[in-house]
Amino acid sequence: MGRDLFILREREYEAFLSVLRKLLSDACAKIVFLVDKNGTLLASAGDTAEFDTTSLASLAAGNIAATGGLANLIGEKEFSILFHEGERDHMHISVLADRLILVVIFDRRSSVGLVRLRVRRASEDLARILFSAEEEPEGGGVIEELTDADIESLFK
Amino acid sequence: MSFINYSSREINCKIVYYGPGLCGKTTNLQFIYKRMNPEARGKMISLATETERTLFFDFLPLSLGEVRGFKTRFHLYTVPGQVFYDASRRLILRGVDGVVFCADSQLTRVDANVESMENLRVNLREQGYSPEKVPLVIQYNKRDLTGTASVAELHALLNTRNVPEFEASATTGIGVFETLKAVIKMVLIEMKKGDR
Numbered sequence: 001m002g003r004d005l006f007i008l009r010e011r012e013y014e015a016f017l018s019v020l021r022k023l024l025s026d027a028c029a030k031i032v033f034l035v036d037k038n039g040t041l042l043a044s045a046g047d048t049a050e051f052d053t054t055s056l057a058s059l060a061a062g063n064i065a066a067t068g069g070l071a072n073l074i075g076e077k078e079f080s081i082l083f084h085e086g087e088r089d090h091m092h093i094s095v096l097a098d099r100l101i102l103v104v105i106f107d108r109r110s111s112v113g114l115v116r117l118r119v120r121r122a123s124e125d126l127a128r129i130l131f132s133a134e135e136e137p138e139g140g141g142v143i144e145e146l147t148d149a150d151i152e153s154l155f156k
Numbered sequence: 157m158s159f160i161n162y163s164s165r166e167i168n169c170k171i172v173y174y175g176p177g178l179c180g181k182t183t184n185l186q187f188i189y190k191r192m193n194p195e196a197r198g199k200m201i202s203l204a205t206e207t208e209r210t211l212f213f214d215f216l217p218l219s220l221g222e223v224r225g226f227k228t229r230f231h232l233y234t235v236p237g238q239v240f241y242d243a244s245r246r247l248i249l250r251g252v253d254g255v256v257f258c259a260d261s262q263l264t265r266v267d268a269n270v271e272s273m274e275n276l277r278v279n280l281r282e283q284g285y286s287p288e289k290v291p292l293v294i295q296y297n298k299r300d301l302t303g304t305a306s307v308a309e310l311h312a313l314l315n316t317r318n319v320p321e322f323e324a325s326a327t328t329g330i331g332v333f334e335t336l337k338a339v340i341k342m343v344l345i346e347m348k349k350g351d352r
Contacts, residue, residue, distance in 0.1 A: 005347065006159045013163035038251030039215075039231065040159045040168045054198045058215045058231065062203070065247040066212065142160065142167070142224050145346045150223040155337055 005143070006036065012133040013043060019125045020045040028110035029117035030089065033059055035128065042100070049107075060093055060103050065114045083112055094119055099129040157251040166176055166227045166316065168345050170251055174276050175239035175258035176268035177209070180297040183326040184258060185216045185232055190338060191329065192218060207307075211235040213248050214242045218347065220340070230340060246279045254291035254343035255280075258326075259314055261296050261304035273314050291342035292319045294334045300325040 008016075020032045020098060024045045031046035039061035041053050043105060067079045082093040085102050090114045092104040158176035159168040164190050173181040180203065189200045214234040219227055235245040250254075257276060259269045277287040296310050308321060317322055320338045324331025 008161045154220045
């Protein structure tokens with residue numbers, strides 16, 4: 001992976017959000033969120049107020065990276081699904097389209113089987129949105145227009 | 157990989173603090189955490205051993221205000237410096253936008269600095285980056301201690317790209333924000349140049 005720029009536009013964001021909301025309801029989950037493999041939160045649905053989503057996103061990506069490293073050591077490309085079982089809440093983490101990480105947090109109102117089933121369908125929809133976003137030409141202006149004065153203004 | 161979210165109007169960048177074990181990478185982040193306005197920073201996460209050696213990474217998210225109506229968010233990471241954690245270092249470099257190389261100025265750590273800088277080059281290459289192009293700032297830390305190598309000597313050994321360099325004492329905060337500011341500037345300038 002080299003250096004590049006990932007741009008998420010309003011339209012794709014709304015499309016991601018709509019899939020996440022459907023998944024939240026279909027899987028009877030508490031929270032679902034979508035993260036890129038570098039740990040940046042793209043979108044989330046559910047009661048996120050009680051969670052530090054920035055930290056969750058970064059640690060989920062770290063988790064996938066670490067287990068990916070383990071996978072490589074035993075000759076696997078990746079462990080594409082991780083499941084963490086807690087006393088009250090559980091976490092289902094999956095990689096989709098090799099680029100994004102889908103995290104579902106759920107409790108006893110749901111089950112790992114139901115979550116897996118619903119995640120599979122949602123992952124296909126999310127991947128489709130991602131691919132359609134990537135087909136569009138990049139740009140959008142904000143970066144090209146940045147001036148040295150803009151950058152300097154951040155430190156005042 | 158920089159990430160621009162047009163919906164939440166955010167620009168996100170990833171900065172990694174690299175360097176040999178015990179050079180002060182975590183101390184840099186701790187000082188930034190202590191001094192930043194709480195509204196401008198998130199929670200600092202340290203995945204460390206019981207003896208407070210970094211096991212996987214430290215993470216500190218910062219928000220630095222707006223440019224052109226976009227919030228700028230920088231995710232600061234440290235790598236574990238100890239030689240045997242190389243696999244973890246490689247993972248943390250994924251998607252990096254800028255690197256701070258934190259060197260330990262003590263004479264006894266000169267070789268460790270050189271080895272770590274070489275390791276950085278190897279690992280950047282392995283992640284598909286050109287080590288000569290990634291935004292890089294070098295910090296010569298622990299300048300407050302006795303028995304340190306001269307800056308000229310460290311420069312000759314480590315700063316072959318002639319990138320911005322700063323003397324620092326991360327425990328007291330000297331040079332910490334100067335280093336951060338320099339790397340952020342380089343990242344934004346590079347992002348501007350590299351936009352397709």
